Amino acid sequence: MKAAQIIEPNKPLKISEIDTPSPTGKQVLIKVKAVGVCHSDLHLWEGGYDTGDGFMKVTDRGVKFPVIPGHEIVGTVSATGDSVVGIKEGDDVLVYPWIGCGTCPTCEKGDTNLCEAPQSLGVFQDGGYAEYSLIPDYKFLAQISGMDLEGAASLACSGLTAYTAVKKAISNSPENILIVGAGGLGLMGVQIAKALCDAKIICADLTDEKLQKAKEMGADHIINT
Ligand SMILES: [Zn+2]
Ligand SMILES: [Zn+2]
Structure with a gap:
Protein backbone atom coordinates (compact mmCIF):
# COMPACT_ATOMS: atom_id res chain seq x y z
CA MET A 1 0.00 0.00 0.00
CA LYS A 2 0.99 3.63 -0.39
CA ALA A 3 1.65 5.58 2.80
CA ALA A 4 2.87 9.10 3.55
CA GLN A 5 5.59 9.01 6.19
CA ILE A 6 7.39 11.66 8.18
CA ILE A 7 11.00 10.55 7.79
CA GLU A 8 12.43 13.50 9.67
CA PRO A 9 10.98 16.81 10.90
CA ASN A 10 10.43 19.69 8.48
CA LYS A 11 11.16 17.56 5.42
CA PRO A 12 8.50 16.71 2.80
CA LEU A 13 6.47 13.61 3.65
CA LYS A 14 7.72 10.59 1.73
CA ILE A 15 5.21 8.51 -0.22
CA SER A 16 6.41 4.98 0.42
CA GLU A 17 5.23 1.61 -0.81
CA ILE A 18 4.95 -0.55 2.31
CA ASP A 19 3.37 -3.92 3.11
CA THR A 20 -0.36 -3.76 3.78
CA PRO A 21 -0.79 -5.06 7.34
CA SER A 22 -2.86 -8.21 7.99
CA PRO A 23 -5.11 -8.04 11.06
CA THR A 24 -4.91 -10.75 13.71
CA GLY A 25 -6.81 -11.24 16.98
CA LYS A 26 -8.78 -8.11 17.83
CA GLN A 27 -7.15 -6.01 15.09
CA VAL A 28 -9.10 -4.45 12.23
CA LEU A 29 -7.73 -3.28 8.87
CA ILE A 30 -9.60 -0.33 7.43
CA LYS A 31 -9.50 1.19 3.95
CA VAL A 32 -8.97 4.86 4.73
CA LYS A 33 -11.71 7.12 3.31
CA ALA A 34 -10.94 10.45 4.98
CA VAL A 35 -8.31 11.83 7.37
CA GLY A 36 -8.29 15.23 9.04
CA VAL A 37 -5.20 17.41 9.02
CA CYS A 38 -5.01 18.51 12.64
CA HIS A 39 -2.79 21.26 13.99
CA SER A 40 -1.02 18.63 16.09
CA ASP A 41 -0.05 16.84 12.85
CA LEU A 42 1.92 19.98 12.06
CA HIS A 43 3.62 19.92 15.48
CA LEU A 44 4.57 16.30 14.85
CA TRP A 45 5.98 17.24 11.44
CA GLU A 46 7.88 20.17 12.97
CA GLY A 47 9.38 17.73 15.49
CA GLY A 48 7.94 19.44 18.56
CA TYR A 49 6.22 22.49 19.97
CA ASP A 50 6.70 25.39 22.33
CA THR A 51 4.05 25.95 24.98
CA GLY A 52 6.01 28.78 26.59
CA ASP A 53 8.78 26.83 28.34
CA GLY A 54 10.99 26.25 25.30
CA PHE A 55 10.82 23.79 22.42
CA MET A 56 9.70 20.30 23.46
CA LYS A 57 10.89 17.63 21.04
CA VAL A 58 8.37 14.92 20.21
CA THR A 59 11.19 12.37 20.11
CA ASP A 60 11.83 13.13 23.82
CA ILE A 73 -9.34 8.65 10.59
CA VAL A 74 -12.52 7.44 8.95
CA GLY A 75 -12.65 4.33 6.80
CA THR A 76 -14.38 1.18 5.68
CA VAL A 77 -13.55 -2.15 7.30
CA SER A 78 -11.49 -4.21 4.87
CA ALA A 79 -10.49 -7.21 7.02
CA THR A 80 -10.81 -8.31 10.64
CA GLY A 81 -8.83 -10.55 13.01
CA ASP A 82 -10.32 -13.79 14.38
CA SER A 83 -11.47 -12.32 17.70
CA VAL A 84 -13.35 -9.30 16.31
CA VAL A 85 -17.07 -9.21 17.06
CA GLY A 86 -19.75 -6.72 16.03
CA ILE A 87 -17.66 -5.14 13.25
CA LYS A 88 -17.62 -6.61 9.77
CA GLU A 89 -16.15 -6.02 6.34
CA GLY A 90 -17.82 -3.08 4.60
CA ASP A 91 -18.79 -1.20 7.79
CA ASP A 92 -17.96 2.51 7.79
CA VAL A 93 -16.13 3.39 10.99
CA LEU A 94 -14.72 6.33 12.92
CA VAL A 95 -11.42 5.58 14.69
CA TYR A 96 -10.75 6.57 18.30
CA PRO A 97 -6.99 7.24 18.15
CA TRP A 98 -6.10 8.00 21.81
CA ILE A 99 -4.86 4.54 22.59
CA GLY A 100 -2.84 3.72 25.72
CA CYS A 101 -0.42 0.92 26.58
CA GLY A 102 -3.36 -1.23 27.68
CA THR A 103 -1.66 -2.67 30.77
CA CYS A 104 -0.98 0.20 33.23
CA PRO A 105 -3.45 0.96 36.08
CA THR A 106 -4.77 4.02 34.18
CA CYS A 107 -5.49 1.96 31.06
CA GLU A 108 -7.05 -0.81 33.14
CA LYS A 109 -9.45 1.78 34.57
CA GLY A 110 -10.42 2.56 30.97
CA ASP A 111 -8.73 5.98 30.83
CA THR A 112 -6.45 5.06 27.92
CA ASN A 113 -6.32 8.72 26.85
CA LEU A 114 -4.46 9.52 30.11
CA CYS A 115 -1.90 6.69 29.82
CA GLU A 116 1.67 7.74 30.59
CA ALA A 117 2.99 5.48 27.82
CA PRO A 118 0.55 6.55 25.09
CA GLN A 119 0.33 4.64 21.81
CA SER A 120 -1.90 7.15 19.97
CA LEU A 121 -2.45 6.36 16.31
CA GLY A 122 -0.73 8.77 13.94
CA VAL A 123 1.62 9.95 16.70
CA PHE A 124 3.30 7.06 18.55
CA GLN A 125 2.33 4.44 15.97
CA ASP A 126 1.32 4.59 12.33
CA GLY A 127 -1.86 6.51 11.55
CA GLY A 128 -4.11 7.27 8.64
CA TYR A 129 -2.14 9.05 5.92
CA ALA A 130 -2.13 5.80 3.98
CA GLU A 131 -4.38 3.62 1.85
CA TYR A 132 -5.02 1.30 4.79
CA SER A 133 -4.70 1.66 8.54
CA LEU A 134 -4.35 -1.14 11.09
CA ILE A 135 -6.43 -0.49 14.22
CA PRO A 136 -5.11 -2.48 17.23
CA ASP A 137 -8.54 -3.32 18.70
CA TYR A 138 -12.10 -3.20 17.37
CA LYS A 139 -13.17 -1.43 20.59
CA PHE A 140 -11.57 1.73 19.18
CA LEU A 141 -14.07 1.85 16.29
CA ALA A 142 -17.48 3.51 16.14
CA GLN A 143 -19.98 2.50 13.45
CA ILE A 144 -20.90 5.53 11.35
CA SER A 145 -22.51 3.93 8.29
CA GLY A 146 -24.88 6.43 6.68
CA MET A 147 -23.00 9.50 7.92
CA ASP A 148 -20.98 11.94 5.82
CA LEU A 149 -17.57 10.27 6.18
CA GLU A 150 -15.45 13.34 5.46
CA GLY A 151 -17.46 15.43 7.90
CA ALA A 152 -17.06 12.77 10.59
CA ALA A 153 -13.25 12.57 10.42
CA SER A 154 -12.52 15.10 13.17
CA LEU A 155 -15.22 13.88 15.58
CA ALA A 156 -12.82 11.81 17.70
CA CYS A 157 -10.40 14.76 18.01
CA SER A 158 -11.92 18.26 17.90
CA GLY A 159 -15.37 16.72 18.45
CA LEU A 160 -14.30 15.05 21.70
CA THR A 161 -12.37 18.14 22.82
CA ALA A 162 -15.45 20.33 22.44
CA TYR A 163 -17.74 17.65 23.91
CA THR A 164 -15.62 17.39 27.08
CA ALA A 165 -15.69 21.17 27.57
CA VAL A 166 -19.43 21.47 26.92
CA LYS A 167 -20.20 18.54 29.23
CA LYS A 168 -18.33 20.29 32.07
CA ALA A 169 -19.96 23.64 31.25
CA ILE A 170 -23.50 22.26 31.39
CA SER A 171 -23.03 20.16 34.55
CA ASN A 172 -24.88 22.76 36.65
CA SER A 173 -27.55 23.51 34.01
CA PRO A 174 -26.51 27.10 33.23
CA GLU A 175 -28.85 29.61 31.60
CA ASN A 176 -26.12 30.82 29.26
CA ILE A 177 -22.96 29.38 27.75
CA LEU A 178 -20.26 31.65 26.33
CA ILE A 179 -18.11 30.13 23.61
CA VAL A 180 -15.03 32.23 22.88
CA GLY A 181 -13.83 31.80 19.31
CA ALA A 182 -15.84 30.54 16.33
CA GLY A 183 -13.10 28.46 14.72
CA GLY A 184 -13.15 24.69 14.24
CA LEU A 185 -13.41 23.88 17.96
CA GLY A 186 -15.77 26.74 18.79
CA LEU A 187 -18.22 25.84 16.01
CA MET A 188 -18.08 22.21 17.10
CA GLY A 189 -18.86 23.46 20.63
CA VAL A 190 -21.85 25.47 19.40
CA GLN A 191 -23.36 22.44 17.67
CA ILE A 192 -22.73 20.09 20.61
CA ALA A 193 -24.10 22.58 23.17
CA LYS A 194 -27.19 23.04 21.00
CA ALA A 195 -27.73 19.29 20.93
CA LEU A 196 -27.11 18.67 24.65
CA CYS A 197 -28.77 21.50 26.56
CA ASP A 198 -31.32 24.32 26.58
CA ALA A 199 -28.86 27.04 27.65
CA LYS A 200 -28.65 30.17 25.51
CA ILE A 201 -25.46 29.95 23.46
CA ILE A 202 -23.43 33.13 23.16
CA CYS A 203 -20.54 33.08 20.73
CA ALA A 204 -17.77 35.71 20.66
CA ASP A 205 -15.19 36.22 17.93
CA LEU A 206 -13.37 38.98 16.05
CA THR A 207 -14.70 38.07 12.60
CA ASP A 208 -18.29 38.69 11.47
CA GLU A 209 -18.10 35.92 8.89
CA LYS A 210 -17.23 33.31 11.53
CA LEU A 211 -19.92 34.65 13.85
CA GLN A 212 -22.47 34.32 11.06
CA LYS A 213 -21.47 30.67 10.74
CA ALA A 214 -21.90 30.27 14.50
CA LYS A 215 -25.43 31.67 14.20
CA GLU A 216 -26.27 29.27 11.38
CA MET A 217 -25.03 26.41 13.56
CA GLY A 218 -27.18 27.32 16.54
CA ALA A 219 -25.71 30.26 18.49
CA ASP A 220 -28.50 32.38 20.01
CA HIS A 221 -26.38 35.51 20.36
CA ILE A 222 -23.19 36.56 18.61
CA ILE A 223 -20.78 39.27 19.75
CA ASN A 224 -17.93 40.76 17.74
CA THR A 225 -15.46 41.52 20.51
ZN1 LIG B 1 -6.64 16.14 15.82
ZN1 LIG C 1 -1.38 2.64 29.84
Missing part, protein backbone atom coordinates in the same frame (compact mmCIF):
# COMPACT_ATOMS: atom_id res chain seq x y z
CA ARG A 61 8.21 12.17 24.45
CA GLY A 62 8.37 8.78 22.73
CA VAL A 63 7.74 9.54 19.05
CA LYS A 64 9.86 7.49 16.67
CA PHE A 65 10.42 8.45 13.03
CA PRO A 66 9.57 7.36 10.41
CA VAL A 67 5.89 7.45 11.30
CA ILE A 68 2.68 7.68 9.27
CA PRO A 69 0.84 10.71 10.73
CA GLY A 70 -2.93 11.28 10.81
CA HIS A 71 -5.09 10.54 13.86
CA GLU A 72 -8.48 11.76 12.56
Whole structure:
Protein backbone atom coordinates (compact mmCIF):
# COMPACT_ATOMS: atom_id res chain seq x y z
CA MET A 1 0.00 0.00 0.00
CA LYS A 2 0.99 3.63 -0.39
CA ALA A 3 1.65 5.58 2.80
CA ALA A 4 2.87 9.10 3.55
CA GLN A 5 5.59 9.01 6.19
CA ILE A 6 7.39 11.66 8.18
CA ILE A 7 11.00 10.55 7.79
CA GLU A 8 12.43 13.50 9.67
CA PRO A 9 10.98 16.81 10.90
CA ASN A 10 10.43 19.69 8.48
CA LYS A 11 11.16 17.56 5.42
CA PRO A 12 8.50 16.71 2.80
CA LEU A 13 6.47 13.61 3.65
CA LYS A 14 7.72 10.59 1.73
CA ILE A 15 5.21 8.51 -0.22
CA SER A 16 6.41 4.98 0.42
CA GLU A 17 5.23 1.61 -0.81
CA ILE A 18 4.95 -0.55 2.31
CA ASP A 19 3.37 -3.92 3.11
CA THR A 20 -0.36 -3.76 3.78
CA PRO A 21 -0.79 -5.06 7.34
CA SER A 22 -2.86 -8.21 7.99
CA PRO A 23 -5.11 -8.04 11.06
CA THR A 24 -4.91 -10.75 13.71
CA GLY A 25 -6.81 -11.24 16.98
CA LYS A 26 -8.78 -8.11 17.83
CA GLN A 27 -7.15 -6.01 15.09
CA VAL A 28 -9.10 -4.45 12.23
CA LEU A 29 -7.73 -3.28 8.87
CA ILE A 30 -9.60 -0.33 7.43
CA LYS A 31 -9.50 1.19 3.95
CA VAL A 32 -8.97 4.86 4.73
CA LYS A 33 -11.71 7.12 3.31
CA ALA A 34 -10.94 10.45 4.98
CA VAL A 35 -8.31 11.83 7.37
CA GLY A 36 -8.29 15.23 9.04
CA VAL A 37 -5.20 17.41 9.02
CA CYS A 38 -5.01 18.51 12.64
CA HIS A 39 -2.79 21.26 13.99
CA SER A 40 -1.02 18.63 16.09
CA ASP A 41 -0.05 16.84 12.85
CA LEU A 42 1.92 19.98 12.06
CA HIS A 43 3.62 19.92 15.48
CA LEU A 44 4.57 16.30 14.85
CA TRP A 45 5.98 17.24 11.44
CA GLU A 46 7.88 20.17 12.97
CA GLY A 47 9.38 17.73 15.49
CA GLY A 48 7.94 19.44 18.56
CA TYR A 49 6.22 22.49 19.97
CA ASP A 50 6.70 25.39 22.33
CA THR A 51 4.05 25.95 24.98
CA GLY A 52 6.01 28.78 26.59
CA ASP A 53 8.78 26.83 28.34
CA GLY A 54 10.99 26.25 25.30
CA PHE A 55 10.82 23.79 22.42
CA MET A 56 9.70 20.30 23.46
CA LYS A 57 10.89 17.63 21.04
CA VAL A 58 8.37 14.92 20.21
CA THR A 59 11.19 12.37 20.11
CA ASP A 60 11.83 13.13 23.82
CA ARG A 61 8.21 12.17 24.45
CA GLY A 62 8.37 8.78 22.73
CA VAL A 63 7.74 9.54 19.05
CA LYS A 64 9.86 7.49 16.67
CA PHE A 65 10.42 8.45 13.03
CA PRO A 66 9.57 7.36 10.41
CA VAL A 67 5.89 7.45 11.30
CA ILE A 68 2.68 7.68 9.27
CA PRO A 69 0.84 10.71 10.73
CA GLY A 70 -2.93 11.28 10.81
CA HIS A 71 -5.09 10.54 13.86
CA GLU A 72 -8.48 11.76 12.56
CA ILE A 73 -9.34 8.65 10.59
CA VAL A 74 -12.52 7.44 8.95
CA GLY A 75 -12.65 4.33 6.80
CA THR A 76 -14.38 1.18 5.68
CA VAL A 77 -13.55 -2.15 7.30
CA SER A 78 -11.49 -4.21 4.87
CA ALA A 79 -10.49 -7.21 7.02
CA THR A 80 -10.81 -8.31 10.64
CA GLY A 81 -8.83 -10.55 13.01
CA ASP A 82 -10.32 -13.79 14.38
CA SER A 83 -11.47 -12.32 17.70
CA VAL A 84 -13.35 -9.30 16.31
CA VAL A 85 -17.07 -9.21 17.06
CA GLY A 86 -19.75 -6.72 16.03
CA ILE A 87 -17.66 -5.14 13.25
CA LYS A 88 -17.62 -6.61 9.77
CA GLU A 89 -16.15 -6.02 6.34
CA GLY A 90 -17.82 -3.08 4.60
CA ASP A 91 -18.79 -1.20 7.79
CA ASP A 92 -17.96 2.51 7.79
CA VAL A 93 -16.13 3.39 10.99
CA LEU A 94 -14.72 6.33 12.92
CA VAL A 95 -11.42 5.58 14.69
CA TYR A 96 -10.75 6.57 18.30
CA PRO A 97 -6.99 7.24 18.15
CA TRP A 98 -6.10 8.00 21.81
CA ILE A 99 -4.86 4.54 22.59
CA GLY A 100 -2.84 3.72 25.72
CA CYS A 101 -0.42 0.92 26.58
CA GLY A 102 -3.36 -1.23 27.68
CA THR A 103 -1.66 -2.67 30.77
CA CYS A 104 -0.98 0.20 33.23
CA PRO A 105 -3.45 0.96 36.08
CA THR A 106 -4.77 4.02 34.18
CA CYS A 107 -5.49 1.96 31.06
CA GLU A 108 -7.05 -0.81 33.14
CA LYS A 109 -9.45 1.78 34.57
CA GLY A 110 -10.42 2.56 30.97
CA ASP A 111 -8.73 5.98 30.83
CA THR A 112 -6.45 5.06 27.92
CA ASN A 113 -6.32 8.72 26.85
CA LEU A 114 -4.46 9.52 30.11
CA CYS A 115 -1.90 6.69 29.82
CA GLU A 116 1.67 7.74 30.59
CA ALA A 117 2.99 5.48 27.82
CA PRO A 118 0.55 6.55 25.09
CA GLN A 119 0.33 4.64 21.81
CA SER A 120 -1.90 7.15 19.97
CA LEU A 121 -2.45 6.36 16.31
CA GLY A 122 -0.73 8.77 13.94
CA VAL A 123 1.62 9.95 16.70
CA PHE A 124 3.30 7.06 18.55
CA GLN A 125 2.33 4.44 15.97
CA ASP A 126 1.32 4.59 12.33
CA GLY A 127 -1.86 6.51 11.55
CA GLY A 128 -4.11 7.27 8.64
CA TYR A 129 -2.14 9.05 5.92
CA ALA A 130 -2.13 5.80 3.98
CA GLU A 131 -4.38 3.62 1.85
CA TYR A 132 -5.02 1.30 4.79
CA SER A 133 -4.70 1.66 8.54
CA LEU A 134 -4.35 -1.14 11.09
CA ILE A 135 -6.43 -0.49 14.22
CA PRO A 136 -5.11 -2.48 17.23
CA ASP A 137 -8.54 -3.32 18.70
CA TYR A 138 -12.10 -3.20 17.37
CA LYS A 139 -13.17 -1.43 20.59
CA PHE A 140 -11.57 1.73 19.18
CA LEU A 141 -14.07 1.85 16.29
CA ALA A 142 -17.48 3.51 16.14
CA GLN A 143 -19.98 2.50 13.45
CA ILE A 144 -20.90 5.53 11.35
CA SER A 145 -22.51 3.93 8.29
CA GLY A 146 -24.88 6.43 6.68
CA MET A 147 -23.00 9.50 7.92
CA ASP A 148 -20.98 11.94 5.82
CA LEU A 149 -17.57 10.27 6.18
CA GLU A 150 -15.45 13.34 5.46
CA GLY A 151 -17.46 15.43 7.90
CA ALA A 152 -17.06 12.77 10.59
CA ALA A 153 -13.25 12.57 10.42
CA SER A 154 -12.52 15.10 13.17
CA LEU A 155 -15.22 13.88 15.58
CA ALA A 156 -12.82 11.81 17.70
CA CYS A 157 -10.40 14.76 18.01
CA SER A 158 -11.92 18.26 17.90
CA GLY A 159 -15.37 16.72 18.45
CA LEU A 160 -14.30 15.05 21.70
CA THR A 161 -12.37 18.14 22.82
CA ALA A 162 -15.45 20.33 22.44
CA TYR A 163 -17.74 17.65 23.91
CA THR A 164 -15.62 17.39 27.08
CA ALA A 165 -15.69 21.17 27.57
CA VAL A 166 -19.43 21.47 26.92
CA LYS A 167 -20.20 18.54 29.23
CA LYS A 168 -18.33 20.29 32.07
CA ALA A 169 -19.96 23.64 31.25
CA ILE A 170 -23.50 22.26 31.39
CA SER A 171 -23.03 20.16 34.55
CA ASN A 172 -24.88 22.76 36.65
CA SER A 173 -27.55 23.51 34.01
CA PRO A 174 -26.51 27.10 33.23
CA GLU A 175 -28.85 29.61 31.60
CA ASN A 176 -26.12 30.82 29.26
CA ILE A 177 -22.96 29.38 27.75
CA LEU A 178 -20.26 31.65 26.33
CA ILE A 179 -18.11 30.13 23.61
CA VAL A 180 -15.03 32.23 22.88
CA GLY A 181 -13.83 31.80 19.31
CA ALA A 182 -15.84 30.54 16.33
CA GLY A 183 -13.10 28.46 14.72
CA GLY A 184 -13.15 24.69 14.24
CA LEU A 185 -13.41 23.88 17.96
CA GLY A 186 -15.77 26.74 18.79
CA LEU A 187 -18.22 25.84 16.01
CA MET A 188 -18.08 22.21 17.10
CA GLY A 189 -18.86 23.46 20.63
CA VAL A 190 -21.85 25.47 19.40
CA GLN A 191 -23.36 22.44 17.67
CA ILE A 192 -22.73 20.09 20.61
CA ALA A 193 -24.10 22.58 23.17
CA LYS A 194 -27.19 23.04 21.00
CA ALA A 195 -27.73 19.29 20.93
CA LEU A 196 -27.11 18.67 24.65
CA CYS A 197 -28.77 21.50 26.56
CA ASP A 198 -31.32 24.32 26.58
CA ALA A 199 -28.86 27.04 27.65
CA LYS A 200 -28.65 30.17 25.51
CA ILE A 201 -25.46 29.95 23.46
CA ILE A 202 -23.43 33.13 23.16
CA CYS A 203 -20.54 33.08 20.73
CA ALA A 204 -17.77 35.71 20.66
CA ASP A 205 -15.19 36.22 17.93
CA LEU A 206 -13.37 38.98 16.05
CA THR A 207 -14.70 38.07 12.60
CA ASP A 208 -18.29 38.69 11.47
CA GLU A 209 -18.10 35.92 8.89
CA LYS A 210 -17.23 33.31 11.53
CA LEU A 211 -19.92 34.65 13.85
CA GLN A 212 -22.47 34.32 11.06
CA LYS A 213 -21.47 30.67 10.74
CA ALA A 214 -21.90 30.27 14.50
CA LYS A 215 -25.43 31.67 14.20
CA GLU A 216 -26.27 29.27 11.38
CA MET A 217 -25.03 26.41 13.56
CA GLY A 218 -27.18 27.32 16.54
CA ALA A 219 -25.71 30.26 18.49
CA ASP A 220 -28.50 32.38 20.01
CA HIS A 221 -26.38 35.51 20.36
CA ILE A 222 -23.19 36.56 18.61
CA ILE A 223 -20.78 39.27 19.75
CA ASN A 224 -17.93 40.76 17.74
CA THR A 225 -15.46 41.52 20.51
ZN1 LIG B 1 -6.64 16.14 15.82
ZN1 LIG C 1 -1.38 2.64 29.84
